[in-house]
Amino acid sequence: MEERIKQIRETFSTLDPKDLQSVEKIRVEYLGRNGYLTKLFDDFKNIPNEKKKEVGKILNQLKSEITDKIETWKNVFSESTKPKGTNLDLSLEEYPFEFGTRHPISLVKNELVEIFKYLGFTVYEGPEIEDDWHVFSALNFPEEHPARDMQDTFFIEKKPDILLRTHTSSVQVRSMEKEKLPIRVICPGRVFRNEAISARAHCIFHQIEGLYIDKDVSFADLKQTLLYFAKEMFGSETKIRLRPSYFPFTEPSAEMDVSCKLCGGKGCSVCKYTGWLEVLGCGMVDPNVLELNGIDSKIYSGFAFGMGLERIAMLKYQVRDLRLYFENDVRFLKQFKNY
Numbered sequence: 192m193e194e195r196i197k198q199i200r201e202t203f204s205t206l207d208p209k210d211l212q213s214v215e216k217i218r219v220e221y222l223g224r225n226g227y228l229t230k231l232f233d234d235f236k237n238i239p240n241e242k243k244k245e246v247g248k249i250l251n252q253l254k255s256e257i258t259d260k261i262e263t264w265k266n267v268f269s270e271s272t273k274p275k276g277t278n279l280d281l282s283l284e285e286y287p288f289e290f291g292t293r294h295p296i297s298l299v300k301n302e303l304v305e306i307f308k309y310l311g312f313t314v315y316e317g318p319e320i321e322d323d324w325h326v327f328s329a330l331n332f333p334e335e336h337p338a339r340d341m342q343d344t345f346f347i348e349k350k351p352d353i354l355l356r357t358h359t360s361s362v363q364v365r366s367m368e369k370e371k372l373p374i375r376v377i378c379p380g381r382v383f384r385n386e387a388i389s390a391r392a393h394c395i396f397h398q399i400e401g402l403y404i405d406k407d408v409s410f411a412d413l414k415q416t417l418l419y420f421a422k423e424m425f426g427s428e429t430k431i432r433l434r435p436s437y438f439p440f441t442e443p444s445a446e447m448d449v450s451c452k453l454c455g456g457k458g459c460s461v462c463k464y465t466g467w468l469e470v471l472g473c474g475m476v477d478p479n480v481l482e483l484n485g486i487d488s489k490i491y492s493g494f495a496f497g498m499g500l501e502r503i504a505m506l507k508y509q510v511r512d513l514r515l516y517f518e519n520d521v522r523f524l525k526q527f528k529n530y
């Protein structure tokens with residue numbers, strides 16, 4: 192009996208199964224109903240009593256050795272046959288959240304900031320809630336100017352007047368107040384006007400203001416700056432034209448048109464068959480404005496310009512309903528992914 196136990200242990204120790212199936216075969220061969228161990232236990236009943244204790248011990252030992260080994264093999268092979276990465280659901284979308292896109296107004300603003308940065312302009316910002324001085328009086332608006340009228344301006348308080356700024360020209364005043372000369376700033380921001388909302392008008396919109404004050408700043412500097420901007424923004428073949436105009440804070444004042452990109456100046460429905468598109472207002476800073484803001488107009492001169500960002504975005508992206516810029520409909524916003 193001891194001899195057979197020894198033999199079985201030796202043969203078992205040489206076994207080296209390669210998969211779960213062979214492990215099962217070994218289990219049946221050794222521990223199954225007709226297995227070696229079962230037979231040994233049957234024979235055990237017939238050995239003399241005085242030998243039972245000793246033989247029983249080695250027999251039980253062999254059984255637990257074999258059982259343990261078979262258990263270990265089973266674990267090893269069931270691990271390795273498990274498909275890798277079973278916790279992952281490969282049918283799910285790669286990343287469940289869509290990335291946002293920049294708003295077209297932000298895109299235009301960023302582009303403008305980049306263009307003017309190249310010419311040495313820095314970004315300057317001011318408050319949206321303003322007083323009469325910064326929005327009107329310091330900019331040479333006469334007392335009875337219609338822009339101060341309740342029709343156009345959202346007043347928060349009267350006497351002293353607190354209001355929502357109607358243009359970013361107020362930031363010119365803020366920069367003249369605070370900054371040392373020379374000044375070369377661009378001022379992007381939101382503005383507010385008491386207008387009925389339609390495809391062509393909105394009560395909130397965005398502007399960018401430019402101001403350059405130094406000794407010997409001339410109209411030629413203004414024109415060259417604007418030509419550079421137009422070519423950068425709308426393409427190198429773009430032409431500009433300046434038409435005389437009026438603003439209380441500039442003298443002389445002008446409005447600038449750019450040649451229509453769509454028809455190349457020949458005339459189409461976008462440019463209303465004129466070949467030109469109106470883009471901005473500009474002029475030489477009125478000496479009154481310089482003096483009102485404590486700058487000696489005999490030594491210093493400057494130019495200023497202001498434009499609507501929605502207007503630029505409309506020309507650039509051919510989106511002509513202003514309301515779309517404010518509704519934040521993702522179907523609209525998504526289209527600007529590639530710009």
Ligand code: DAH
Nearest residue numbers: 358360472473474495496497
């Ligand atoms: N503030 C003007 C507006 O809101 C735009 C403007 C025109 C700004 C001429 C300027 C300028 O600085 O020189 O319509």
